[in-house]
Amino acid sequence: MSFKCWNCHTELPEGTKECPNCHTSLEGHIFDGMHTVGPEGNAAQQIVPGVTVAGRYRVLREIGRGGMGIVYLAHDRTMDHDVALKVIPQSLAMDPQAIHDLKKETAIALRLTHENLVRLHNLETWEGQAFVTMEYVDGGSLTQHKLDKGGRIPISEFIPLFTQIAKGLDYSHHINPPVVHRDLKPLNILLTHDGRPKIADFGLARVMRDSASRVSGRESAGTLAYMAPEQIRGKGIGPWTDIYALSAVAYEMLSGEPPFATGDLRWQILNEDPEPIEDLPDNVNRALLTGLSKDKDGRPKTAIELINMIAGEPARPKAASVSASAVKPAPEPAPQPQIKTPVYTEPAPKSGGIKSAVFFILGLIVLAAAGWGAWMFLGNSEPMLTVVSVPAGADVFVDSGRVGKTPVTINEVPTGTRKIRVVRDRYEPFEENVYVDRGKTKNMNVSLVPLFGDLEVTSEPAGATVLINGESVGNTPLSLPEFEYGDYRLKLVLDRYLPVTREFTLPKGGKINISESLVSEFGNIEIASEPAGASVFLDGKKIGVTPYTASDVKRGKHSIKLSLSRHGGYSETVDVPSGGSIKVFGKLSVNVGGLVVTSTPSGASVYLNGKKVGKTPYKSGDIANGSYKVKLMLNKYNDLTKTVSVPRGDVYRLKVKLKQKEVSSKVEKEWERAIQSHYSTPSRAQDKQREAIQKAWSTK
Missing domain, CATH: 2.60.40 (Immunoglobulin-like)
Structure with missing residues (x-):
């Protein structure tokens, strides 16, 4: 079977994970649920603080807001770390072209892994709303950092800071195929709490800006200030476009404002040269103006070359003609x-x-x-x-x-x-x-000795999320070529399996293969009884009858109870091991006995603990063992009561002789007189009647 790449439509064999033509990620789980959403009114629940999005992201608080959406701090309960959750404006989420472009740019951005780039996690929809999750950077933006420094960054701090930014930008330009940011500006450069810069929104900000401009017909002047001439013309865009934007950002950080800040920015970018910064050395101004060249061929070839020029590294001299x-x-x-x-x-x-x-x-x-x-x-x-x-x-x-x-x-x-x-x-x-x-x-x-190595991570079973120093970098099997050397803490997380954590050192130019067999978080309990057929209760819930195997029981302590009619119960607390099996065997004892009651004369009613159970002779082989009060009652005989103990698995035999009641002479004479007055000639019917009268009198 085959299918087509959703980006370039190349015919590909089933199971392809990355298009060899356009290098687009084809991992189905990333975008299967991503689609154009309906109107905002159809959303059953809004993304706001306190809400758990998609059953995974607990929204904590708002950390940013603008024309391109709201950004929240959220806690990823699956990965157990904080993320930035950016809600895409409803007008864009309803636009099929915008969603298509966002899918494409997300697939590209997922390939970027560098310490100076903000890591993108996913693009999803939930309750009629589209959102992006990415690495949370807690130190604010470059704009805020400039303000904290009084409106300008000193050149002594600027060089090391922008060297890191340049490294991240050059990394994106030198992967295959190159990735161009196209919307580099101070607000898209974030700082960690320890001052490390990270470039954010690769491709996504540009798509959202372009889509917003197409939908609303307006353009963001804040973004325009950093656009290269070819970007305004809409053609000839490439890595050199980011070099221009980096130069514009550098100009602002060193002077306090962008190269062109007021008036007709488009005309100025296309036709005017920025003013040199008065209080900076000539080499700094020359470097900045070179980076802001109208001609892309006149700009430095790499971002790090631009920063080196600003730092005063001499450029390679050109041949001079001498008159x-x-x-x-x-x-x-x-x-x-x-x-x-x-x-x-x-x-x-x-x-x-x-x-x-x-x-x-x-x-x-x-x-x-x-x-x-x-x-x-x-x-x-x-x-x-x-x-x-x-x-x-x-x-x-x-x-x-x-x-x-x-x-x-x-x-x-x-x-x-x-x-x-x-x-x-x-x-x-x-x-x-x-x-x-x-x-x-x-x-x-x-x-040259590389400052990186190759890292490969596999797991059995596959599909585990790989976190390195707390940051998700993909799923097993995972290959990370040219990964920066150093000491790392790796964690593998897979639903229904115990997480695995290990530390490793990736040497310069070396290669490490990490392979882990994950242990299931669940185990089995094999339950049997003698005799078989007992009901099995796990933590109070009936799950079957013996013999029975309880599968997928979460590791830890659980209570097992067995119950069988005419038998005593059995209970045990077991500790289920991860990925293992434990056996439970209960020997059930019979807890009933027999009772035989005979009387002379027979026909007496038998009562057990006040409840009539039959007449003598009485037999029962299914009476729970224990003590009982037995009472016998027969007409014209005195009642008899005895306490008996029915043994477990045995028979208690009660044999009694009932004592006839004594009838007074007065009663007997009255009885004889009544009979004679009713019947002069004895007959069978008279005998029955006589018995009835006798019974009536005997109760007096």
Whole structure:
């Protein structure tokens, strides 16, 4: 079977988890319940503090509100940690195009895992409302941080802070395929309580802004202030667009306001250059204006390059043309001359004479005019320093000057001992002092040590949520390539299984495979009795008859009771182990006996504890053992009462002789006279009547 990617519509085999064409996540559980919702009036319950959303997120309090929705602090009861829950405005949640775009951007954002990016968890609907859950960052926004600093951030604090922001942005630009934020601004940069910046709302803020503009016909001026020219034109958007936005944010943090803050912002962004910041060094203003270039090709290629320029790292110099009038005497050689940009020159003629001297002197003057200083150079064009690194693309510094990216060849390096530094983001810097000799080639092959490793997590059964240092990063089986090295605390959580926690250290450039067999939180109880057929009660609730196996019983203490007619009961408290089984056997004792009552004469009524049970001779084999009061009653005989004890599993026999009542002579004479007055000739009918009269008189 096959299906189509919901984003690019590529035909894919069943079970594909990520589209190989557009790299969109195809994990069904993420978006199965996500759809366009109905009007707000159809919502049975609103998302407000005190409400538990989707049976999982307990809303605690509001932490933000704006045109793009309300943000609440909520507690995820499943993962047992706090999250930020952002409610999408109803006008957007009812828009099919907005929901489609949000699904797409959420799938992309779920791939981003970096310490300087806010982690996105999920996009869901509940009770007619759409919402997003993401990592909760508790330190406020960059805007608030600027205000706390008096309206401007000092350059000394700015550099380390924005270096981290740049690393997060470059990470998103260098994954495959690259992810462009397109709505970078101070409100989308959050700070943790210890000051670590995290970029939020990758893609989501842009979709919500664009959809809101399409639905309402209005645009947010707060976002416009950070838009690049190509973004306003609506074409040519790429990582360079985020570089412009980062430059605009940097400009605001250092000056107090964005490059263009009032008036027709669109026209200014497209046509005007920002004013330099008066009290900042020239290199800072040059870097900011370079980042705010109208031409995307004129901006720094990476975010970290922009920050390095602001910090004053010298850019790689370009070849300069020197006019005749600019020729001046060469200055004295500096003690540590700077590195000259790689150039290829014609070798000086080997023959002597005035012509050779003139070319030699002019060559020194050109070097001096280029600002590099003068040193003895014999005209050898053979390469003097070659640096190759694995991986390639690392920045190479000779002494304090950057000379290019690996692989790089530098033609003219001053003779002597030079400090060579090879630097690449997310790799350990390499540094070595090497001696460079004139006329000789120095080859350096550098293997950089990555500041990350590969992490793979599996579980049996699969599907467990993986939390690293309390943050959800996916479900097993999980592969996390290029995960930052260090010490971590891992937790696996799966419904109906005990959570597993372990600590591990991911080494630089190493790989760790973590595989855990999860133990069920439930166990089994195997219950039997002698004799069989007893009713089984678990914690007071009848669940079956013996023999019986109670499955999926939650671990811990439980009460077991057995009950069988004519038998004594059985009870036991058991401790059910996780993922294990426990046996219960109850031997039930018979708790009834027999009672046989005979009398002379027979026919006496038998009463047990006041209740008539029959006449003598009386037999019963199903009487609960114990003490009973037996009473016999027969006409013309005295009542007889006896207390008997019915034994368990045995028969008690009661045999009695009843004593006839004594009738007075007066009663007998009256009886005889009554009979004679009614019947002169005896007959059978008369005999019966006589008996009736006798009975009546006998009760007197």
